[in-house]
Amino acid sequence: MSLRLSTILTGLSLSSIAVIAACSATSSDSNAFNNGSGGSATAGGSGGQQADASQTTGGSAGSGGLIVDAPLGESSMDPDSACVAEHAQAEKLPLDLYIMVDRSGSMQGSKWANQSQALKTFFQDPQSDGLYVAMKFFPLNDECSPVDPSCSGSAYVKPLVDWGVLPGHASNLVSAIDGTGPDGCFTPTQEALTGLLEGAKQRQISEPLHVVAAVFASDGEPCCDDCPCEENSCIGAIAGQYANGSPPIKTFAIAADPSAMGVLTAVAQQGGTTVPFDATGSAQQFIDALNAIRGSMIACEYKMPVPEAGTINPKLVQIEFTPSTSNDPVEIPKKNGASDCGNDPGWYYDNDTNPTKIILCPSTCSMVQGDENGKLDILFGCSGTQT
Numbered sequence: 001m002s003l004r005l006s007t008i009l010t011g012l013s014l015s016s017i018a019v020i021a022a023c024s025a026t027s028s029d030s031n032a033f034n035n036g037s038g039g040s041a042t043a044g045g046s047g048g049q050q051a052d053a054s055q056t057t058g059g060s061a062g063s064g065g066l067i068v069d070a071p072l073g074e075s076s077m078d079p080d081s082a083c084v085a086e087h088a089q090a091e092k093l094p095l096d097l098y099i100m101v102d103r104s105g106s107m108q109g110s111k112w113a114n115q116s117q118a119l120k121t122f123f124q125d126p127q128s129d130g131l132y133v134a135m136k137f138f139p140l141n142d143e144c145s146p147v148d149p150s151c152s153g154s155a156y157v158k159p160l161v162d163w164g165v166l167p168g169h170a171s172n173l174v175s176a177i178d179g180t181g182p183d184g185c186f187t188p189t190q191e192a193l194t195g196l197l198e199g200a201k202q203r204q205i206s207e208p209l210h211v212v213a214a215v216f217a218s219d220g221e222p223c224c225d226d227c228p229c230e231e232n233s234c235i236g237a238i239a240g241q242y243a244n245g246s247p248p249i250k251t252f253a254i255a256a257d258p259s260a261m262g263v264l265t266a267v268a269q270q271g272g273t274t275v276p277f278d279a280t281g282s283a284q285q286f287i288d289a290l291n292a293i294r295g296s297m298i299a300c301e302y303k304m305p306v307p308e309a310g311t312i313n314p315k316l317v318q319i320e321f322t323p324s325t326s327n328d329p330v331e332i333p334k335k336n337g338a339s340d341c342g343n344d345p346g347w348y349y350d351n352d353t354n355p356t357k358i359i360l361c362p363s364t365c366s367m368v369q370g371d372e373n374g375k376l377d378i379l380f381g382c383s384g385t386q387t
Contacts, residue, residue, distance in 0.1 A: 093301045093357065094210045095294065096132040096203055098159065100196040102218040102256065103137040107182035111219055111256045116177050118279070118286030123170040128294065131166045132210065134159035134199070135173055137180050138192035144185035151188070151227035156195020163203065189222035189263065190229040190238065197242040197249055204247045209356060211301050213250045214242075215293060216267060217279075217286075219257035236266030243272035248338065252293045254279050254286065300365040302358045307382055314355050316381025319347050321364070324373035332364055 101115065122128060136159045140147050147155040161176045196214050204212040222230040229235060239251040251271030253264035257280055264276035273296075277289030304312065320329040335346035341361035349355035358378065360368065368376055 093303055094130065094132060094207075095297045096163065096200075096207065096210045096212040097134075097215055097293070098196055098200040098203060098212070099133065099135045099215040100156070100192050100217065101135060101137045101177075102184075102187065102220075103180055103182050104139065104184040104187045104220065104223075105182055106187075107219050107256065112182040114279070114283040114286055115217065115256055117283040118290060119177055120174050121283075121287050122290040122294075123166060123173045125291075126167070127291070128166045131294065132163055133166060133169060133173060134161060134163045134203070135176060136160040136192075136196070136199075137176075137184075139184040139186060139188050142183050142185055146188055146191055146224055146226050148191065149226065151190050151194075151224070151229065153191045153194025153196075153198060156192050157199040157202065159199060187218065187220050187223040188227065189218065189235055190224065190227045192216070193235065193238055193251075193267065197238065197251065200249045201242060201245065201247065204249060208247075208350075209303055211297055212247075213252060213293070213297055214271075215252045215254065215290075216264070217254040217256060218260045218264065219255070220259050221263055232263045232266040235263050236270040239267045239271030243270060248272070252296075253277065254289045256280060256286070295369065296365075300360045300369075302378065304356055304358065305380065307380070310382035312380045312382050314349065314352070317358070318379040318381075319358070320377045320379070321368060322375040322377070324371050329375075329377065332360075335361060 099119075101119070103112075107115070123133065136156060138156065140155060161172050164172060193216055196216060200212050200214040204210070222235060224230065229238065242249040243251065250273055251267055252273050253268045253271070253276035255261050255264050255276050255278055261276060261278070268274055268276045277285075277292065279286035279289050304314075306312075317334075319332040319334075321332055322329040330345075333344075333346050335341055335348040336352075337348050338359070338361075340346070340348065341363070343363055344361070345364045345367070346361040347364060348359055348361070350357040350359060368374065
């Protein structure tokens with residue numbers, strides 16, 4: 001998906017999202033975009049002439065700068081009909097991954113070597129630059145019993161390698177891998193998964209304008225007689241609790257051995273990522289899984305921009321997607337929230353009253369990510385006095 005910034009005033013084409021901000025003179029509703037006293041939209045005078053893509057702002061339309069040539073309450077904005085006084089860019093949000101890595105004894109041999117090589121390669125890949133990562137291994141020690149008798153996961157909440165941004169953070173992560181071996185006595189899945197998700201949730205709360213996800217890599221079924229949750233359905237329900245919580249946290253699952261596919265399928269299905277990644281054959285499979293996780297979280301959430309003048313009216317935001325196979329943009333409907341998405345195209349705010357994020361529904365996110373040459377436009381309507 002190629003995201004480009006373009007405005008009808010400058011005709012810019014950059015490697016980022018296309019955003020149009022249509023700003024009014026003083027009104028706070030859709031009537032602000034009517035002709036009003038300024039007549040037709042202009043690019044430097046007091047009425048009459050339609051703004052052209054090659055023109056730049058040099059004056060005002062009436063008292064409020066460039067205005068839209070038609071009401072936008074029940075109709076729509078588009079780059080050809082929306083005249084703008086400025087452009088505002090919707091920024092892609094930083095991506096944070098908390099990775100929980102299996103170091104149980106059954107990982108010895110090629111499985112541990114493949115996993116370690118893949119993680120190091122991923123952390124040092126230039127495509128991962130800008131990614132925030134935290135990491136921990138499970139089990140925590142070589143004892144054959146839970147760290148916490150209640151299996152609450154509290155001992156796994158805080159990462160062993162704390163949050164940091166790549167590429168500078170890569171050396172800390174690589175050192176931790178080199179200093180760890182597959183010597184754990186058992187596979188405390190309930191503890192490790194619960195702690196991983198709670199840690200990711202705490203990170204999301206502390207960094208609300210980041211996108212935080214959990215990555216759980218394992219080679220086997222839960223193995224801890226002292227923990228109550230060992231059935232696949234019970235483990236999956238833990239992931240489901242956090243995927244449907246507030247804030248929601250997705251869980252990506254990577255299987256290092258076929259025996260782990262059952263429980264990790266439950267984790268992925270209820271954790272909001274559908275299916276686990278199969279990395280049972282090689283380091284490259286593990287690398288491909290990590291790359292896919294990184295890619296799947298890109299272009300799904302955007303930060304609401306702040307225009308230089310005026311205030312964005314959340315009721316006057318429109319999203320369109322133009323597939324690479326067509327020149328006809330398709331409007332993406334606004335939804336009331338994640339639960340309203342279903343399998344339909346759509347987008348929603350993190351908070352309808354005071355939004356800070358624009359979030360694409362899963363089907364729309366997949367569509368955008370699957371079309372490298374498509375174009376996503378977010379058109380913002382503004383309220384407030386322009387200068």
